[in-house]
Amino acid sequence: xxxxxxxxxxxxxxxxxxxxxxxxxxxxxxxxxxxxxxxxxxxxxxxxxxxxxxxxxxxxxxxxxxxxxxxxxxxxxxxxxxxxxxxxxxxxxxxxxxxxxxxxxxxxxxxxxxxxxxxxxxxxxxxxxxxxxxxxxxxxxxxxxxxxxxxxxxxxxxxxxxxxxxxxxxxxxxxxxxxxxxxxxxxxxxxxxxxxxxxxxxxxxxxxxxxxxxxxxxxxxxxxxxxxxxxxxxxxxxxxxxxxxxxxxxxxxxxxxxxxxxxxxxxxxxxxxxxxxxxxxxxxxxxxxxxxxxxxxxxxxxxxxxxxxxxxxxxxxxxxxxxxxxxxxxxxxxxxxxxxxxxxxxxxxxxxxxxxxxxxxxxxxxxxxxxxxxxxxxxxxxxxxxxxxxxxxxxxxxxxxxxxxxxxxxxxxxxxxxxxxxxxxxxxxxxxxxxxxxxxxxxxxxxxxxxxxxxxxxxxxxxxxxxxxxxxxxxxxxxxxxxxxxxxxxxxxxxxxxxxxxxxxxxxxxxxxxxxxxxxxxxxxxxxxxxxxxxxxxxxxxxxxxxxxxxxxxxxxxxxxxxxxxxx
Numbered sequence: 431x432x433x434x435x436x437x438x439x440x441x442x443x444x445x446x447x448x449x450x451x452x453x454x455x456x457x458x459x460x461x462x463x464x465x466x467x468x469x470x471x472x473x474x475x476x477x478x479x480x481x482x483x484x485x486x487x488x489x490x491x492x493x494x495x496x497x498x499x500x501x502x503x504x505x506x507x508x509x510x511x512x513x514x515x516x517x518x519x520x521x522x523x524x525x526x527x528x529x530x531x532x533x534x535x536x537x538x539x540x541x542x543x544x545x546x547x548x549x550x551x552x553x554x555x556x557x558x559x560x561x562x563x564x565x566x567x568x569x570x571x572x573x574x575x576x577x578x579x580x581x582x583x584x585x586x587x588x589x590x591x592x593x594x595x596x597x598x599x600x601x602x603x604x605x606x607x608x609x610x611x612x613x614x615x616x617x618x619x620x621x622x623x624x625x626x627x628x629x630x631x632x633x634x635x636x637x638x639x640x641x642x643x644x645x646x647x648x649x650x651x652x653x654x655x656x657x658x659x660x661x662x663x664x665x666x667x668x669x670x671x672x673x674x675x676x677x678x679x680x681x682x683x684x685x686x687x688x689x690x691x692x693x694x695x696x697x698x699x700x701x702x703x704x705x706x707x708x709x710x711x712x713x714x715x716x717x718x719x720x721x722x723x724x725x726x727x728x729x730x731x732x733x734x735x736x737x738x739x740x741x742x743x744x745x746x747x748x749x750x751x752x753x754x755x756x757x758x759x760x761x762x763x764x765x766x767x768x769x770x771x772x773x774x775x776x777x778x779x780x781x782x783x784x785x786x787x788x789x790x791x792x793x794x795x796x797x798x799x800x801x802x803x804x805x806x807x808x809x810x811x812x813x814x815x816x817x818x819x820x821x822x823x824x825x826x827x828x829x830x831x832x833x834x835x836x837x838x839x840x841x842x843x844x845x846x847x848x849x850x851x852x853x854x855x856x857x858x859x860x861x862x863x864x865x866x867x868x869x870x871x872x873x874x875x876x877x878x879x880x881x882x883x884x885x886x887x888x889x890x891x892x893x894x895x896x897x898x899x900x901x902x903x904x905x906x907x908x909x910x911x912x913x914x915x916x917x918x919x920x921x922x923x924x925x926x927x928x929x930x931x932x933x934x935x936x937x938x939x940x941x942x943x944x945x946x947x948x949x950x951x952x953x954x955x956x957x958x959x960x961x962x963x964x965x966x967x968x969x970x971x972x973x974x975x976x977x978x979x980x981x982x983x984x985x986x987x988x989x990x991x992x993x994x995x996x997x998x
Contacts, residue, residue: 437482437494438504438542439552441468442511442535449527458519461527465515469508472501481544489604492544498871499725503541503661505869506729507534509855510653510736517740517848518646529562530650537654541661545604546594549662553590553622556655557583563647564639572642579639583655586625593618609666620667627659627710628703630679636703637687641695641752645743648695652702652739653732660709660728669716677711678808680704685815692753694742694824698735701778701820704812705731711809712793715800718872723792726866730777730785730859737774737852738824741767744841744849745828751836754823759833766840768829770849777856779821780813780887785856787887788863788878795876795883813887814894822898 445464449457475496482494496504511534518526536555543549557580564576597615598604609616625632640651667673684700684707691697705727712724744767745760746752761768773784780786790813797806840846859866867874 436471437539438468438472438496438508439535439539441465441471442531442538446528446531446535449531450524453522457527461515461531462512465508465512469505469512472496472504472508475501486547489547489598490545491547491604492606493548494542495544496542499665500541500661502725502729502869502871503657504538506732507538507541507654507657510534510650510732513733513736513740513848513852514646514649514653516851517649517743517845519844520842521644521646523566523644525562526566526644526646529559529566530647533559533563533650533654537658540658544606546597546606547604549606550587550591550594554584554587556626556658557587560651560655563650564643566647567642567644569642575639575642579635582625582635586622589618589625590622593622606665608668611667611670611672620670623659623662623666624676625659626655627663628656628680628706629676629710630683633680633684633703637696637699640699640702641693645747648743649736649739652698652735656702656706657728657732660706660713660724663710663713664721664724668713668721670714673710673714674802674805675714677707677709677714678805678812680707680710681809681812682707682815685812685819688815688819688823692755694752694754694757694828695739695746697819697823698738698742701738701816702735704816705735705778707812708790708793708809711805712796715793715796715802717796717800719792719799719874719876720796722867722870722872722874722876723789723796725870726792727786727789729866729869730789730856733852733855733859734774734777734785737770737849737856738778738820740845740849740852741771741774742824742828744845747845748838748841749836754827754831757828757834757836758831759829760836760838761829762833763836763838764829764840766846767849768825770846770853771825771829773853773856775821775825777860779817779891781891782879782884782887783857783860785859785866788860788866791878791883791887792874792876810890814890817891817894818898822895 441464445461448460448464452460479496479498479501480494481492481496484491484493511531514530514534515527518530521527533556536552536559540549540552540556543552561576561580561583564572564579566572593615594604596618597609597613600613600615609619611617611620625635628636636656640648643651663673681704684704688697688700688704691700709724709727709731712720712727715721742752745757745764748764749757749760751757777784777786780790794806794809794813797803797809863878867876
């Protein structure tokens with residue numbers, strides 16, 4: 431019985447200690463074995479779930495709660511952790527192994543938290559542990575990006591703490607369930623979740639930091655932080671109409687940035703935000719079908735996005751290059767990686783028989799059923815954009831396009847095996863979606879392979895591919911060039927510092943001018959009192975003792991005047 435109440439994050443923390451104390455093949459075996467055993471323990475829990483409670487002061491804490499919603503995120507986080515660790519085994523870097531396991535354990539601890547205090551603790555652990563996956567790159571750019579990443583992540587925690595404190599004082603409870611936006615604490619907690627979910631204007635930490643992380647660290651990062659935030663929104667804000675429009679915006683604006691990006695890992699980072707938009711939109715619609723769609727989309731997205739990041743990581747690992755302008759023709763020497771990448775690209779593009787199709791279609795249908803026709807149209811256009819920047823741009827410019835002349839080999843076997851596992855899951859879920867639908871928080875009889883769904887999606891994909899081909903042949907497609915693309919981070923990394931520097935400079939000049947005028951007046955007054963007119967017209971300067979006596983008399987007069995004023 432005690433095994434069923436063992437919190438699922440504990441094995442990951444134990445695994446981190448094991449990774450710290452062991453080396454070589456023993457470390458590799460133990461890390462993978464611990465993740466597998468933890469996953470089996472979660473799978474064997476009773477269907478009704480588990481709830482562990484304990485008292486803290488006058489509050490009731492629930493540090494471990496397993497129900498239908500948290501369980502499915504627990505499953506996919508275990509899959510992501512296993513694949514990510516397997517992918518990283520060729521790297522003999524203790525920092526990456528330890529921080530990766532702690533990071534995954536923190537995400538699992540957060541989704542199984544049943545109270546806001548426990549959630550806050552794991553929320554902050556997510557920020558700290560993930561930062562080391564960026565710093566592990568050991569470059570100046572990675573260090574600077576990691577600092578900016580940590581500041582924003584900690585800011586999210588501070589806002590969350592403020593919201594929790596107000597919520598507790600208002601309700602007298604730490605329970606973590608539906609919150610909504612009807613109160614100040616509800617807004618603060620939503621903002622905290624929104625930062626980690628990469629809401630518009632809060633997203634630049636992701637596109638700034640993820641491309642600077644290590645090859646293996648980016649795979650971890652793509653799986654946990656943002657999906658943990660999606661779980662939080664699904665738990666506490668389902669049916670919040672505002673999220674529909676936030677999600678639609680997220681689904682659209684990254685497309686324009688991804689199209690002009692040269693760094694392929696940055697393209698995937700913008701694509702990640704685009705996919706989050708579908709999930710946020712589904713949560714905002716809030717029906718059982720829409721929430722199921724958001725949750726299932728989060729599940730499959732973790733897998734196929736990991737596959738895409740792993741394939742680009744393999745390219746970077748083997749060639750040392752990740753710019754589209756530097757790559758091309760790699761299918762000749764990396765054919766297995768190319769095929770696996772294409773499977774990931776087909777999944778994110780929602781081709782029928784691939785995992786993205788069986789999840790995204792639920793959100794689209796839910797939008798139509800609830801009368802959100804314009805939102806459906808926006809998501810439809812965003813789907814076409816996904817095919818362009820992730821389904822075509824990533825495999826095309828990395829493995830095909832022009833021949834860069836680079837000749838290398840396939841990546842290490844552990845990397846290929848990890849990518850193969852992810853690819854098999856993409857196909858298995860796409861071909862047999864019932865295996866995913868059975869895990870969803872609400873019962874569903876949704877059939878993604880309805881003729882209308884298949885035809886509509888196939889036509890959309892066909893015309894999107896046709897548009898790409900025509901634009902490319904006509905030379906109208908945005909060229910891959912070396913450039914720095916400006917995002918909203920320019921506001922706080924460039925414009926805001928300039929405004930602050932100008933403001934402080936003006937304050938300093940004004941302060942110096944005012945002090946100069948004041949000192950001039952004081953000196954004039956001092957000169958006036960320091961000279962006495964004697965008979966004969968001679969002016970005689972007072973001695974220092976006279977100065978002191980004069981100023982004492984002046985201060986005494988001012989003091990007496992103030993006393994008389996207050997007395998009256």
